[in-house]
Amino acid sequence: MIRIWGRVNSSNVQKVLWAADEVGAKYERIDAGGAFGVVKEPKYLAMNPNALVPTVEDGDLVLWESNVIVRYFAANYGKGTLWIEDPGRRALAEKWMDWGFTLGGPNGPLFWGYVRTPPDKRDPAALEAHRVKAIEIWGIVERQLQNQPYINGKDFSVGDIGLGVFVHRWHQFPIERGSLPNLAAYYERLKARPAYARHVALPLT
Ligand SMILES: N[C@@H](CCC(=O)N[C@@H](CS)C(=O)NCC(=O)O)C(=O)O
Known part of the structure; x- marks a missing residue:
């Protein structure tokens, strides 16, 4: 076990x-x-x-x-599910998972600011800077999802696990998110996965 x-x-x-x-x-x-x-x-x-x-x-x-x-x-x-035999194809998916920490850069302070800091203790200028930076980084995801359902192509992969936690948080913050329709559709796609609904798409605490 x-x-x-x-x-x-x-x-x-x-x-x-x-x-x-x-x-x-x-x-x-x-x-x-x-x-x-x-x-x-x-x-x-x-x-x-x-x-x-x-x-x-x-x-x-x-x-x-x-x-x-x-x-x-x-x-x-994960043979038959998450595991990708071909080392090159596998690395492409893992690249996106590890890149998730880049998204964590601005999303971490937004999470702490909006979820774990009382309104009167927030730093609006810093939060705005993180929001703008986050939209810039989400733009990379938005373009990647232009013609494919998942971050690494047609199949769900570990890349989606690295990004998906931030996708949920991003959509909960009380902010202007700009126009990122592919990202919004991706979020709906992830929410349809039982494991994502069970462990990730939860109220932020
Ligand atoms: N790079 C590590 C980071 C782990 C990490 O920062 N964990 C945080 C929670 S997300 C933590 O343990 N914070 C202290 C705590 O919860 O007591 C990983 O990906 O596992």
């Missing part, structure tokens, strides 16, 4: 839970991080010296770094 450590409102934990469900891997999840603490306990630090979530145990194997865990789930449990 796989054990996934991490609170469900963490984007990096959500990626791992989403990937596990996409490949049909069975797991138990243990709350850790944020208000749950746990991550600074010696037993946890022995698994993950970063004191961050997620951490995954699969038998004797202990992993951290969400994208590495998604890759591992794809490789070990």
